[in-house]
Amino acid sequence: MATGRTHRPATRSRGIPEATVARLPLYLRALTALSERSVPTVSSEELASAAGVNSAKLRKDFSYLGSYGTRGVGYDVEYLVYQISRELGLTQDWPVVIVGIGNLGAALAGYGGFASRGFRVAALIDADPAMTGKPVAGIPVQHSDDLEKIVSEDGVSIGVIATPAGVAQQVCDRLVAAGVTSILNFAPTVLSVPDGVDVRKVDLSIELQILAFHEQRKAGEEPGAEAAAGGPAGASGAAVPPAARSTEDTSRKGPDGDMPAVMPA
Amino acid sequence: MATGRTHRPATRSRGIPEATVARLPLYLRALTALSERSVPTVSSEELASAAGVNSAKLRKDFSYLGSYGTRGVGYDVEYLVYQISRELGLTQDWPVVIVGIGNLGAALAGYGGFASRGFRVAALIDADPAMTGKPVAGIPVQHSDDLEKIVSEDGVSIGVIATPAGVAQQVCDRLVAAGVTSILNFAPTVLSVPDGVDVRKVDLSIELQILAFHEQRKAGEEPGAEAAAGGPAGASGAAVPPAARSTEDTSRKGPDGDMPAVMPA
């Protein structure tokens, strides 16, 4: 059993760099907005600024897809929308199951960005019998006993895990065994999956911690700017004793390793 | 006004690479779990596998923080927990405001990973008057008119945006003007912020699209594996005509550019 690789080891998929793939949805969003405003063509400069990237980067990204632009004019919006959609596989229907219908799972079930991109919520699954049959976002929750049946019958290849971390690996294993080959994981755990299965991780806590790091750095480098910038309350230079901090931390509320990505209230 | 940079342009913060900073929370989580099991020391190999990374990478990461290990033994768990916490700025209290209390905002408000890492939800803010005063996850929602007052009085420097995309930029501007210098954005938009303000973006739709890309690639490269792997329904090789697809797409449901990160039911 391979250790969970969240990042693929630089396996260029048919020559398209991973970094480029990650930006295609950004371009697609910007292009869709232009399409709605009936803008016929767009230059790399305009589109790049709309997508929040460098224009050279954008041109290089598009060059991996082919030569879809016209020199002196720019890119045809409609055509590019189609090309990127096709490249991303959005011209087909992707049934998705969401496992773990807590606060977050419920929010995901109602997410508008799913349907508008070819993703269809095929089923909501939860282990709590009290939830079974209850409609969430218009879809009745099914019990996790039926997970395998649901996945195989609907031909689901993408699974979303929004369970507590403690059961995420088990759920993952069952999904994979049933035929799921792509997983979006919201539980704060490292998932182990066999080769050929893709895992992407979304972790709120990590994002906030990264922000905190930079925030601390900003506050530390600009002395005196704390009041103006609204620095944190106890921003004194004093260090907390290691022992005091760590014991307090463990006894605080719970492992967090066993907490759901978002607590079910 | 600078165009929104989500990524900082390789500005190493005091010699600590950005990629390393992004992994520190992972290590911290694994170490916390070990700490709860009262494991005194851990080798780079063990910790790396728990965090899902390479051991060489882990050692190099730690080397940026200093020499906290003991050769022949490994790392002291408690000490390392403290050092990483301090480096990330988690030894201080970070008040956070969440703007936009829809499905997602409410889920975030109840997120357990906040409190356990030194993040404190200082306030929930929503523009809907009907929400004002209503308690969500035990915290009463306040009206967005008071945004500036809340931010400045509580010394909030981190803001979470969970509003519809259409108003995200306005909310962002107000937060920044009020003193917020770090923003976690869940709205599917590119935010423009002045220099000195950090923005991190979490976008469900993008993650799913990246998965779909690899999924499509897998299905295309292994012909005949579709049935076994549970391939998508209409996985025929036929391409959809550009015009048909694009018009259908725009008329489908709505901009999505104006949709919230997670629809408020």
Next chain:
DNA sequence: ATGTCTTTGTGAACGCGTGCACAAAGATGG
């Protein structure tokens, strides 16, 4: 048809991140 002007597409250089492989350091046992 020709020249000018705009914008793409890309060759090349550079920098960051990753992984290997090993020397240095310290623990441990005799």
Next chain:
DNA sequence: CCATCTTTGTGCACGCGTTCACAAAGACAT
């Protein structure tokens, strides 16, 4: 006190991603 063994810390090389800068390509006006 010495030998051995484990594990860290890091020098080095390699590959990916980003950016610059420019030649090629086409639109457009005359």
